[in-house]
Amino acid sequence: MKPDNILLSVKNVVKHFDITGGFLDQIKFKNGRIGLEKISVKAVNDVSFFVKKGEVLGVVGESGCGKSTIARVIMGLYPPNSGEIYYDGKRIDNLTHEQMLPFRKKMQMIFQDPYASLNPRKTVQQTLEEPLRFHHPEFSNKEIKDKIEEVMDQVGVDPAWIKRYPHEFSGGQRQRISIARGLILDPEFIVADEPVSALDVSIQAQILNLLMKAGRERNLTYLFITHDLSVVRHISTRVAVMYLGTICELAKSLDLFANPRHPYTKALLSAIPVVGEKRAKHIKLKGEVPTPVELPTGCVFHARCVYADERCSTQVPLLRTLDNGSSVACHAVEENRITA
Amino acid sequence: MSHLLQINDLEVKFALRTGDITAIDGIRFTLDRGEKLGLVGESGAGKSVTGFSIINLLSKPGYISKGKIFFQGNEISSYPNEKMRKIRGNAISMIFQDPMMTLNPVFTVGFQMIETIQAHREISKANARKIALEKLKKVHIPSPEKRLEQYPHELSGGMRQRIIIAISLLTDPAIIIADEPTTALDVTIQAEIMDLLQELCASDNMALILITHDLGVVSQVTEKIAVMYAGKIIEYGSTDQVVKHPVHPYTEGLIKSIPGTLIKHGEDLVQIPGMMPTLTNIPPGCAFNPRCYLKESICTQKTPELRDMGQGVQAACHVKQRGNRQNNNEAG
Numbered sequence: 054m055k056p057d058n059i060l061l062s063v064k065n066v067v068k069h070f071d072i073t074g075g076f077l078d079q080i081k082f083k084n085g086r087i088g089l090e091k092i093s094v095k096a097v098n099d100v101s102f103f104v105k106k107g108e109v110l111g112v113v114g115e116s117g118c119g120k121s122t123i124a125r126v127i128m129g130l131y132p133p134n135s136g137e138i139y140y141d142g143k144r145i146d147n148l149t150h151e152q153m154l155p156f157r158k159k160m161q162m163i164f165q166d167p168y169a170s171l172n173p174r175k176t177v178q179q180t181l182e183e184p185l186r187f188h189h190p191e192f193s194n195k196e197i198k199d200k201i202e203e204v205m206d207q208v209g210v211d212p213a214w215i216k217r218y219p220h221e222f223s224g225g226q227r228q229r230i231s232i233a234r235g236l237i238l239d240p241e242f243i244v245a246d247e248p249v250s251a252l253d254v255s256i257q258a259q260i261l262n263l264l265m266k267a268g269r270e271r272n273l274t275y276l277f278i279t280h281d282l283s284v285v286r287h288i289s290t291r292v293a294v295m296y297l298g299t300i301c302e303l304a305k306s307l308d309l310f311a312n313p314r315h316p317y318t319k320a321l322l323s324a325i326p327v328v329g330e331k332r333a334k335h336i337k338l339k340g341e342v343p344t345p346v347e348l349p350t351g352c353v354f355h356a357r358c359v360y361a362d363e364r365c366s367t368q369v370p371l372l373r374t375l376d377n378g379s380s381v382a383c384h385a386v387e388e389n390r391i392t393a
Numbered sequence: 394m395s396h397l398l399q400i401n402d403l404e405v406k407f408a409l410r411t412g413d414i415t416a417i418d419g420i421r422f423t424l425d426r427g428e429k430l431g432l433v434g435e436s437g438a439g440k441s442v443t444g445f446s447i448i449n450l451l452s453k454p455g456y457i458s459k460g461k462i463f464f465q466g467n468e469i470s471s472y473p474n475e476k477m478r479k480i481r482g483n484a485i486s487m488i489f490q491d492p493m494m495t496l497n498p499v500f501t502v503g504f505q506m507i508e509t510i511q512a513h514r515e516i517s518k519a520n521a522r523k524i525a526l527e528k529l530k531k532v533h534i535p536s537p538e539k540r541l542e543q544y545p546h547e548l549s550g551g552m553r554q555r556i557i558i559a560i561s562l563l564t565d566p567a568i569i570i571a572d573e574p575t576t577a578l579d580v581t582i583q584a585e586i587m588d589l590l591q592e593l594c595a596s597d598n599m600a601l602i603l604i605t606h607d608l609g610v611v612s613q614v615t616e617k618i619a620v621m622y623a624g625k626i627i628e629y630g631s632t633d634q635v636v637k638h639p640v641h642p643y644t645e646g647l648i649k650s651i652p653g654t655l656i657k658h659g660e661d662l663v664q665i666p667g668m669m670p671t672l673t674n675i676p677p678g679c680a681f682n683p684r685c686y687l688k689e690s691i692c693t694q695k696t697p698e699l700r701d702m703g704q705g706v707q708a709a710c711h712v713k714q715r716g717n718r719q720n721n722n723e724a725g
Contacts, residue, residue, distance in 0.1 A: 253606065258662040284652050328609050
């Protein structure tokens with residue numbers, strides 16, 4: 054594959070959050086000595102992947118698996134503890150605020166809750182013109198107005214409502230407005246963090262169609278984060294499945310859903326309730342998701358996995374590419390202990 | 394024989410300063426022992442209000458303006474609060490969406506469970522504790538003795554929801570009303586909770602009203618389904634039939650708008666244009682008519698009634714009902 058096909062690549066990114074608190078909280082008595090100890094949430098651990106131009110990379114996983122953290126690290130909202138992020142071949146995770154500005158224009162984010170992500174004291178016009186005035190000080194008032202109308206039209210909100218406040222709109226319309234804010238700078242890359250999770254099913258379909266349409270018309274690249282597996286199956290080109298801060302499987306959407314390889318992916322997919330299918334047998338997992346504060350040794354999934362053996366509890370499995378192009382991080386798959 | 398639960402033309406209004414608005418507009422359904430009914434619809438359709446009105450938990454401006462609710466042959470909708478308290482949480486239990494909000498954070502699980510039993514029965518603390526333990530085992534909670542001493546924040550979301558279910562089982566209810574019981578939970582935990590509810594209904598011959606927006610969940614768990622739109626039931630019948638061959642255009646749209654059901658990967662989803670009207674602003678005639686692809690002039694003039702459409706399904710749609718009549722005439 055030509056490297057110039059790759060828009061974004063994430064290399065060995067680690068993000069831990071310190072939750073120890075103040076100095077006194079750090080003091081611990083251990084082995085007869087007093088020492089300082091930090092407690093951290095290991096949200097993202099050594100995650101690497103790339104996003105190709107024009108594709109939709111879906112990231113799925115259950116709550117707490119680190120999918121939103123990785124999105125925020127990519128956008129520069131959180132600095133990573135280690136690892137590198139490249140956008141269009143240029144490293145962006147160590148840039149200063151000024152150096153980052155041109156990238157912010159190209160990378161935009163859409164958030165989950167349109168009730169929280171729009172400023173309630175700003176009209177639609179103010180919300181949409183702020184990024185334009187900031188990034189394009191050379192634009193005239195007329196140009197700004199035209200641009201706002203064009204984008205509002207595109208997302209299906211009547212430009213006549215430009216003077217209204219967010220509370221005057223329904224949830225679906227608010228999400229359209231936050232998509233408009235994401236599109237107004239003509240970005241190349243959009244990180245959508247659960248953009249339809251707060252919406253009703255019939256509205257969800259409208260917004261997904263809108264995102265797909267905008268993607269086609271503007272040749273956008275998406276990083277699409279969601280916990281909803283049917284949404285991700287529908288819209289993604291490739292899908293990364295995350296568990297406890299690591300990617301356990303990354304494959305083409307159709308391959309992943311037709312033939313999941315990792316034991317966690319299998320269990321996750323079997324739990325999706327399908328309309329019109331009665332009591333599909335789902336794979337039961339042992340126990341619960343461990344906390345990201347004390348990560349299990351070896352494979353993070355081993356305590357819940359029926360295929361786990363000695364090696365799984367000591368050695369961390371790496372993402373390995375299989376014959377069909379899927380990547381799986383599982384010793385059992387590598388050793389052919391899991392058939393099909 | 395009378396039904397376990399029977400709801401006749403229930404109408405619920407909310408008294409606002411600007412006048413009354415109708416949240417539930419003449420709904421009717423029945424529930425028998427061991428039966429599982431799914432109440433589906435989008436936010437604001439009146440699903441939760443229906444659940445609340447069954448156990449008379451409507452909060453202040455809301456009141457039952459018409460219709461009756463019968464439980465085991467008794468008209469419970471006219472019971473005073475004192476009398477209703479003997480049924481609520483006892484013979485009819487309710488499970489709510491957010492397991493963190495339902496449990497009291499300052500009391501242990503054991504305290505809350507024993508309190509519930511003692512509120513409904515003359516029983517010693519030691520015996521109540523035994524029942525609590527037995528129910529915790531029933532919902533497959535590991536090391537139940539330990540859980541009784543724990544506080545809600547020490548437990549995971551899935552565990553909390555299991556405890557809530559255990560609490561609702563303490564008094565051996567005949568009906569459990571579950572209002573979006575898995576919406577706040579992850580999909581693998583959702584599957585486990587749904588398995589558990591099904592298992593309990595089967596083993597105790599309990600009836601379940603499952604209120605949810607998720608058609609996938611409903612079609613896996615329930616035998617009967619009622620689809621609600623703007624305060625009305627617009628389609629009612631066997632879940633299998635409704636989900637596979639929806640009659641009402643709204644049900645049809647709802648099913649087709651779910652990714653991965655009928656539409657191929659990456660293609661546009663079928664979308665229902667517009668959104669559900671607010672209760673203050675329900676259009677005349679069929680409430681769905683501004684969004685409907687089958688709309689005719691009669692739809693804006695006359696409100697359709699739920700009518701039998703064959704295959705054990707009832708639907709409220711003028712156009713489909715006429716088609717059905719014509720088919721029957723040709724057949725007859």
